[in-house]
Amino acid sequence: MTQATATQQGMLFGEIAVREGLTAGESVQACLEIQQKLRSFGVVPKRIGEIMIEKGYLDQNGVNRILEVQQHRQQTLAIPGYEIQELIGKGGMGGQVYKARQVSLDRIVALKVLPPRYAKDRTFRERFISEARAVARLNHENIIAGIDVGEVNGYCYFVMEYVEGDTVAELVEARGAIEEKRALRITLQVAAALTHAAKHGLVHRDVKPQNILVANHDIAKLCDLGLAKVAEGDDGEADRKGIPIGTPHYISPEQARGESDVDIRSDIYSLGATVYHMLTGETPFVGSSPMVLMTKHLTEDPEPPKRRNPKVSRASSDLVLYLMEKRREDRPQSPEELTDEIERALDGKRPAGAPKRGGGGGGGSGREARTSGANARRREKPSASLSAYIDPEAQERRERARRIRAVRIRGAKQTESVSLAVAIFGAVAVLIIIIVAVIFRPEIKPGAPPQDEERAVLLLKKAAGHKGRGEYDEARREYENVIRLAPSSQWARIAESHLADMGSAGGS
Ligand SMILES: Nc1ncnc2c1ncn2[C@@H]1O[C@H](COP(=O)(O)OP(=O)(O)OP(=O)(O)O)[C@@H](O)[C@H]1O
Numbered sequence: 196m197t198q199a200t201a202t203q204q205g206m207l208f209g210e211i212a213v214r215e216g217l218t219a220g221e222s223v224q225a226c227l228e229i230q231q232k233l234r235s236f237g238v239v240p241k242r243i244g245e246i247m248i249e250k251g252y253l254d255q256n257g258v259n260r261i262l263e264v265q266q267h268r269q270q271t272l273a274i275p276g277y278e279i280q281e282l283i284g285k286g287g288m289g290g291q292v293y294k295a296r297q298v299s300l301d302r303i304v305a306l307k308v309l310p311p312r313y314a315k316d317r318t319f320r321e322r323f324i325s326e327a328r329a330v331a332r333l334n335h336e337n338i339i340a341g342i343d344v345g346e347v348n349g350y351c352y353f354v355m356e357y358v359e360g361d362t363v364a365e366l367v368e369a370r371g372a373i374e375e376k377r378a379l380r381i382t383l384q385v386a387a388a389l390t391h392a393a394k395h396g397l398v399h400r401d402v403k404p405q406n407i408l409v410a411n412h413d414i415a416k417l418c419d420l421g422l423a424k425v426a427e428g429d430d431g432e433a434d435r436k437g438i439p440i441g442t443p444h445y446i447s448p449e450q451a452r453g454e455s456d457v458d459i460r461s462d463i464y465s466l467g468a469t470v471y472h473m474l475t476g477e478t479p480f481v482g483s484s485p486m487v488l489m490t491k492h493l494t495e496d497p498e499p500p501k502r503r504n505p506k507v508s509r510a511s512s513d514l515v516l517y518l519m520e521k522r523r524e525d526r527p528q529s530p531e532e533l534t535d536e537i538e539r540a541l542d543g544k545r546p547a548g549a550p551k552r553g554g555g556g557g558g559g560s561g562r563e564a565r566t567s568g569a570n571a572r573r574r575e576k577p578s579a580s581l582s583a584y585i586d587p588e589a590q591e592r593r594e595r596a597r598r599i600r601a602v603r604i605r606g607a608k609q610t611e612s613v614s615l616a617v618a619i620f621g622a623v624a625v626l627i628i629i630i631v632a633v634i635f636r637p638e639i640k641p642g643a644p645p646q647d648e649e650r651a652v653l654l655l656k657k658a659a660g661h662k663g664r665g666e667y668d669e670a671r672r673e674y675e676n677v678i679r680l681a682p683s684s685q686w687a688r689i690a691e692s693h694l695a696d697m698g699s700a701g702g703s
């Protein structure tokens with residue numbers, strides 16, 4: 196066993212120990228360091244399990260349990276031609292990504308294994324394989340290369356180039372907002388990846404910080420191309436069995452509506468939301484559930500990034516808003532246009548294709564003025580199919596937690612909510628009264644005494660009665676009285692319209 200493999204086995208052991216709740220990550224780390232030190236003195240170290248028992252971090256039962264899990268994992272995940280080394284990540288689709296060795300070429304690869312529920316569906320398996328083949332045909336520096344795909348023991352797996360580095364999500368999590376020029380250079384590389392994918396007819400559908408790996412020398416690599424499409428049904432909607440398509444923090448409005456004909460402009464929106472996150476360290480919207488988030492992508496304008504982080508230039512702030520336009524017709528229309536606009540931002544120039552935004556350092560006034568008109572009319576409701584995007588199990592867990600919280604705070608909040616309800620009811624009632632008063636405010640002719648107004652209303656009622664009974668002459672007379680009593684008022688206009696309406700009815 197090589198030294199590297201021994202270390203990886205130790206890490207795998209430790210990962211299971213932590214995952215099974217048998218010990219803490221720090222204890223594993225301490226034992227791995229002891230092993231490392233012994234090796235550096237040229238001593239063949241004890242197995243990590245033995246060290247952990249000696250240090251009192253584990254007992255024999257714990258070690259047995261870990262070995263059992265390890266064995267089970269190797270059996271279930273025995274993928275011919277690959278040696279699994281360690282778990283490197285777990286994603287929203289419920290898949291796990293392992294570092295593995297491709298035996299035939301003796302090289303390290305990343306192996307994504309999807310949960311068994313995917314492999315059960317024949318249509319899914321076929322789509323998964325055909326999409327992976329399409330991705331494997333691509334050859335671009337900024338796209339993670341696909342190597343192999345298959346299905347074994349009820350698991351679908353996808354083998355890809357292994358990239359040493361951090362995802363954009365990890366970078367932001369570790370150090371907050373990414374410096375603007377660096378963020379733009381990463382974005383430019385993702386745009387190059389999208390351009391290449393688009394030339395081959397591929398749309399990503401799940402561009403997000405978790406799917407952009409940043410390798411050495413800041414080379415950005417786009418991951419999971421095509422996988423989101425497979426996770427969705429043929430009609431573009433999330434699988435009816437409730438397979439989630441990942442976080443909706445970056446979802447385009449058209450995807451949130453469940454539209455099937457999403458194109459590169461949807462990726463451009465998601466990239467905009469990703470750049471937003473890079474520049475501000477925050478997602479454009481926050482929400483307590485995927486549904487709330489998707490509704491916000493459909494209906495709310497994001498706050499200009501410059502307002503959240505004043506270090507962001509006006510050019511970049513406007514670029515993000517341009518990419519995140521609600522209507523795809525209002526965004527850059529192609530990856531080439533997208534690239535041009537990012538290059539402009541790198542030069543400190545505001546987007547050429549974006550709608551004019553007003554002045555002001557916050558980059559918001561013009562936008563606000565504009566969105567209060569056209570965009571406000573575009574605000575829409577999410578489709579009923581959105582609920583399919585939500586993992587039913589996660590939803591159930593959330594719902595349970597919500598109920599428990601609700602019971603706990605109900606007592607304390609009851610009085611508060613009753614008074615709040617009364618206050619809201621009162622405010623609404625006052626508002627209605629004001630609106631009614633304004634709408635029905637009689638247009639009083641200057642100088643017309645209020646009693647004449649009142650009488651005019653009574654006469655209108657009387658006239659309506661006559662008209663209803665077919666007594667047209669009487670009705671006509673009363674309408675004329677109204678006009679005489681309150682000329683130029685709205686009552687007079689009503690009377691005139693009735694007179695016109697009656698025309699020659701009744702013979703006169
Ligand atoms: N090719 C790769 N090389 C190295 N690490 C990778 C590679 N692909 C994925 N990873 C790591 O695995 C983690 C999980 O990836 P995965 O794609 O499963 O999750 P995700 O993107 O967060 O969610 P989703 O399931 O929605 O794609 C990533 O965050 C990244 O750290």
Ligand SMILES: [Mg+2]
Pocket residue numbers: 286405406418419
């Ligand atoms: Mg991913």
